[in-house]
Amino acid sequence: MALILNEEQIMLQDAARNYLRESAPVSHLRQLRDQGSIEGFSRELWRDMADMGWTAILVPEEFGGLAYGYTGLGIVLEECGRTLAPSPLLATALTGVTALTLAGSKQQQAELLPAVAAGSHLLALACDESARHRPAQVASTAESVDQGYLLQGSKTAVVDGHIADTLIVNARTSGGISLFLVPADSAGVTIERYPVLDTHAAARVIFDSVKLPAGSLLGELDEGQDLLDRVLDAARTGAAAEMLGIAQEAFARTVDYLKQRKQFGVPIGSFQALQHRAAHLYAEIELCKSVVLKALQTLDEDPLDAAEAASLAKAKLCETAHLATTEAIQMHGGIGMTDDFDIGFFLKRCKILEHLYGDRYFHQDRFARLQGY
Amino acid sequence: MKELESFRKETRAWLEANCPESMRHPYGSEADACWGGRNWTFQSKDQRTWLERMSAKGWTVPAWPPEYGGGGLNSRQVKVLKQELARIHARPPLESFGVSMLGPALLKFGSEELKKQHLPPIARGEIRWAQGYSEPNAGSDLASLQARAEDHGDHYLLNGSKVWTSYGDLGDWMFCLVRTGFEAKKHEGISFVLFDMSTPGLSTRPIKLISGKSPFTETLFENVRVEKNQVVGQVNQGWTIAKYLLTHEREMIGDSSQLRAGSIPISQAAIRALGTDNGILADSLLRPDIAQLEMDARCFQLTVERARDEVKAGVSLGAASSMFKYYGTELNKRRYELLMSINGSDSLIWEGDAGRDGYLPKSWLRTKGNSIEGGTSEIQLNIIAKHILGLPG
Ligand SMILES: Cc1cc2nc3c(=O)[nH]c(=O)nc-3n(C[C@H](O)[C@H](O)[C@H](O)COP(=O)(O)OP(=O)(O)OC[C@H]3O[C@@H](n4cnc5c(N)ncnc54)[C@H](O)[C@@H]3O)c2cc1C
Numbered sequence: 001m002a003l004i005l006n007e008e009q010i011m012l013q014d015a016a017r018n019y020l021r022e023s024a025p026v027s028h029l030r031q032l033r034d035q036g037s038i039e040g041f042s043r044e045l046w047r048d049m050a051d052m053g054w055t056a057i058l059v060p061e062e063f064g065g066l067a068y069g070y071t072g073l074g075i076v077l078e079e080c081g082r083t084l085a086p087s088p089l090l091a092t093a094l095t096g097v098t099a100l101t102l103a104g105s106k107q108q109q110a111e112l113l114p115a116v117a118a119g120s121h122l123l124a125l126a127c128d129e130s131a132r133h134r135p136a137q138v139a140s141t142a143e144s145v146d147q148g149y150l151l152q153g154s155k156t157a158v159v160d161g162h163i164a165d166t167l168i169v170n171a172r173t174s175g176g177i178s179l180f181l182v183p184a185d186s187a188g189v190t191i192e193r194y195p196v197l198d199t200h201a202a203a204r205v206i207f208d209s210v211k212l213p214a215g216s217l218l219g220e221l222d223e224g225q226d227l228l229d230r231v232l233d234a235a236r237t238g239a240a241a242e243m244l245g246i247a248q249e250a251f252a253r254t255v256d257y258l259k260q261r262k263q264f265g266v267p268i269g270s271f272q273a274l275q276h277r278a279a280h281l282y283a284e285i286e287l288c289k290s291v292v293l294k295a296l297q298t299l300d301e302d303p304l305d306a307a308e309a310a311s312l313a314k315a316k317l318c319e320t321a322h323l324a325t326t327e328a329i330q331m332h333g334g335i336g337m338t339d340d341f342d343i344g345f346f347l348k349r350c351k352i353l354e355h356l357y358g359d360r361y362f363h364q365d366r367f368a369r370l371q372g373y
Numbered sequence: 374m375k376e377l378e379s380f381r382k383e384t385r386a387w388l389e390a391n392c393p394e395s396m397r398h399p400y401g402s403e404a405d406a407c408w409g410g411r412n413w414t415f416q417s418k419d420q421r422t423w424l425e426r427m428s429a430k431g432w433t434v435p436a437w438p439p440e441y442g443g444g445g446l447n448s449r450q451v452k453v454l455k456q457e458l459a460r461i462h463a464r465p466p467l468e469s470f471g472v473s474m475l476g477p478a479l480l481k482f483g484s485e486e487l488k489k490q491h492l493p494p495i496a497r498g499e500i501r502w503a504q505g506y507s508e509p510n511a512g513s514d515l516a517s518l519q520a521r522a523e524d525h526g527d528h529y530l531l532n533g534s535k536v537w538t539s540y541g542d543l544g545d546w547m548f549c550l551v552r553t554g555f556e557a558k559k560h561e562g563i564s565f566v567l568f569d570m571s572t573p574g575l576s577t578r579p580i581k582l583i584s585g586k587s588p589f590t591e592t593l594f595e596n597v598r599v600e601k602n603q604v605v606g607q608v609n610q611g612w613t614i615a616k617y618l619l620t621h622e623r624e625m626i627g628d629s630s631q632l633r634a635g636s637i638p639i640s641q642a643a644i645r646a647l648g649t650d651n652g653i654l655a656d657s658l659l660r661p662d663i664a665q666l667e668m669d670a671r672c673f674q675l676t677v678e679r680a681r682d683e684v685k686a687g688v689s690l691g692a693a694s695s696m697f698k699y700y701g702t703e704l705n706k707r708r709y710e711l712l713m714s715i716n717g718s719d720s721l722i723w724e725g726d727a728g729r730d731g732y733l734p735k736s737w738l739r740t741k742g743n744s745i746e747g748g749t750s751e752i753q754l755n756i757i758a759k760h761i762l763g764l765p766g
Contacts, residue, residue: 003679004686255762270765275758282757283696290675316672361661368664371640373654 001297003290005075012072015052016079023048024085026342032086033199039163040200041086049087050119058097063113070094070234070299074241074292081245084349086200088122090242091160095235096123099168099179103219103227108181112166124164125235126155126182126205127228133358135170135232136225140207142171142178149173149217151180151188151210159356161203162193168218168231169207176222186210198348230303233310236357237295240313243321243353244292247285250321250328250346254278257332274331281327284320291316308370315363318354325350380450384457391426393419396464399637402732403586406468410501411545427466428497434472437480441488442496448685470539471495471502473625475548478565478618482606491546491567503544503570504622505535505592506615513752515550516559516612522551522566522599529553529566531574531597539746541577541590544570548618551599554609565611567603574598584738585723585731622747623698639708640667643715659714666707673700692760699753702743709737 005013024045032042049055057073059065066072073094080089097116100109100123115121127135140153151171161167167182167189184191188210191203219227255278258269268274295313298306325347329336336343358366396419400406407413407420415421427433430444435451437443446454476495479488494500511518520533531551538544547570554562568575574597577590606614640654643663648655654663680693713720716733723731744750758764 002682002685003675004682255764258764267765269758272755272758275762275764276751276754278762278764279699279754279757282762283700286693286696287669287672287676287700290679291672293679294675312668312671315668364661364664364668367668368640368654368660369652371664371667372652373640373644373649373660373663 001301003293003297005071005293009072009075013075013079016054016076017082019048019052020079020083020085024080025083026345029084029086029199029345030342037199038193038201041088041163045085046087046119049089050117054089055093055119056117058093058101059113059117060101060109063109064117065113070237071293071296074238074296077238077241078245078248078292081242081247081349082249084198084246084345088160088163090235090238091125091164092116092121092123094238095125095231096166096168098234099123099125099218099227099231102230103179105215107215108218112181121166122160122164123166123168124158124160124184124203125168125231126158126161127168127170127232128157129153129155131156133355133362135228135358138170138172138177140169140171142173142180142212144174145211148214149180149212151182151207151212154204154206156204157355158203158205161191161205162201167205169205170224170228173222173224177224177228178221179218179224179227180212180216181218182207182210182212182216186212196352198345198352200349200352229307232357233306234299236310236314236363237292237299237306239353239356240292240295240310240317243317243350244285244288246346246350246353247288247317247321247324250324250343250350251278251281251285253343254324254328254331261333268331277327278331281320281324284323288317288320308367311358311363311366311370314358315360315367318360318363321350322354322360377449377453381453381457384454385460387430388457388461388463392461392463393423395419396423396466397462398464399462400464402730403735405464407464407466407498408468408501408540408543409498410543411499412543413498413501423464424466424498431496433467433469433498434476434496437476437492437496441480441492442494443492448681452681467498469495469498469501470504471500474504474618474622475502477621478548478614479605481617482565482614484605486602487567487605500545501540501543503538503541503547503592505538505547505549507535507537509534509536513749515615516563518550518552518563520549520551520594521555522553522564524553527601529599529601531566531568531594531599533594535592535594537580537746538577538590538592540588541570541592542579543588546570547592548605550611550615557609560612562609563611563615564608565605565614566599567605568597568599572597572599582738583741584735586735619748620694623694623753626698626702626743626747638667639663639711639715642712646715656715659711663711663715666704666711670704670708673704676700692756695748695753695756696761698747699744699750699757702740703750705743706740709733709740713737 053066054076056065057068061067077089100113112121129137129139142149142151153171164184167184169180169182170177171180188208190206193201193203195201258274258278259267261268291313295309298309328343329347332343335341395417404416407424431439431442432444434442435444435446435454439445472495476492479491506515508518508520520531520535522529522531547568549566550563551566552562553564574595576593580589580591582589640663643654654660712733720733723734
């Protein structure tokens, strides 16, 4: 598989870039924040995304989807990263759909996927129980009871938990870990929205003796850990794609500024101290482009073997997008610290994504383990 | 696709039959590399056999046209050949500046006569080339070079000196930048010329390096005769060729600082030296740095692949070779720093077989030159800043 986009993918990239530049530039996010948006995204924008088919990219054709693959969705997420367009694409269209297509029964798929593809149903993966991502440490339980399960426990940092219609939850069952589809309005589910630093929100979710029918089990009983890892690896790759957009945009804005801003009678971009840091960052971003594309292609071509590429991509993007956004602030000087100026939004969104589904330390460790050390 | 698969099959079978067993291991010391040339003494019969068999197939330069000693393979076939060589950990049959530097420049800028004269002996490993670029006062600022070639009708007489000539004492021929235009601006009076290093008036003086070896020389010219038919391209327009060659040199240096054919990944070296405990390296201090290096190296390798795929799709690499040179060499320095740490005090042993005759510390010292030779890291960053990012001078 050549590490380049094909013509169709390039067309999708252009279309996404043009649409987002028009309809969801950074000022769109700023406006949501200034309005005190509770949901953290615009339903109107989301409808447009659904109309363009973005919500259906991963959905199989038999359920009204496009079955266009991760590379396609990754391209769109990268463009969303460039303009910081907030939407449930990552949580619903990528993470949620991955879980349903990998493990959903025909009935579960038929019930949920068409609505997801149409943009009318939102999903959220509720897997973290501690502030640091440790997906194998699970205290929540789902006890087998008469014709179903009894779910008990709590989750934190649930992306889009405050807007989801269905939650995907991992819990301990008699012989292992299992995943469940939990309607957000089930009796006993409490969802506490909390704002996070980039004007998005997340949620803590408490499950207090939630009764689940037998049909809510996603995949095989007790076999949920491997499934969760695969879902997470897709989610990590999606997050890395978004960070690639953030890194490139923050860098492009910085390089522009280096050419415009004058001090000592010359553009600051003529100072070699800044040139070399910019050139180094350029090199790191080139590496990022390769590793994200590789991880997306691996999800499409070789999905059973995607763990290493996903960790590699997430770790590298955590490192480089962080560097790009922090250098962006520094090289803009004082104006970079002002709220009126957009560059700070990139730093904030990047920090959220750095923490999401494992930071660079988590993935560095996982990468080493996968190599046998 | 099918053709490629049958090419793979044939290649695999041919390599199985023709690559001597002793050539299927990583280099154990510098002496294991085969450089060829008039004065070469083969280290073993296998080393000679391997070179002869590969060059007879044109596979020392698989992508060159057959009429110049190449294999005439397309880029997909070259990739397959490389994969198959790596599969059996085969050593390169030939290390050569002729192959990696002069060849591409001659193929692009050389006359038919020069190509016919010089390329086949390069492919066969019969003539070893040295690079005469740097001078005592022209390093990073290469275009300020002063070696003077004066016009004497059908030939030039060359006076001046070059420095840091890698293997200058073992070279048979030199490709050299000389000043032929004395009034012109510094970039416009340079010619790219070729001459036999046994020409009277040429002498070399060894320069000993920190790695102990002395494969470097100062190269002195006193009325050295250079034939006019050995000018590559146009007189006074050598700078374009010089830069083109440098992009190849940089790719080669960036590339070869990646895993050499047959060498083992650093994690394997670490596991061997330090052991594991429940699948985790038994040294929690070094582990993060090793993982980070391996991740960066993997991302870099993917970028090399992506660039090749882009070139195939018609996008030119251009100034990006500076990025590969910069990143690849800095990675290699990090790799050797870590190898030194992994091997602890054993890495300090300079002589004797237990320390494999100091191969590690000598290699470590040698890597310090990676970010200097072929244009320093700082120069590569300057090029990226100006020519890729468009930052002001
Ligand atoms: C192992 C090795 C093999 C070599 N083999 C050959 C060979 O075969 N043939 C050949 O012709 N040459 C060869 N060279 C020479 C090599 O190309 C030069 O050493 C190199 O170009 C640097 O030139 P210099 O040594 O004069 O250093 P200088 O140019 O004096 O540089 C000294 C320091 O100043 C920095 N510097 C210089 N200019 C700038 C600038 N504009 N901005 C920022 N920093 C700057 C450099 O980066 C460096 O850190 C070899 C060198 C080495 C180390």
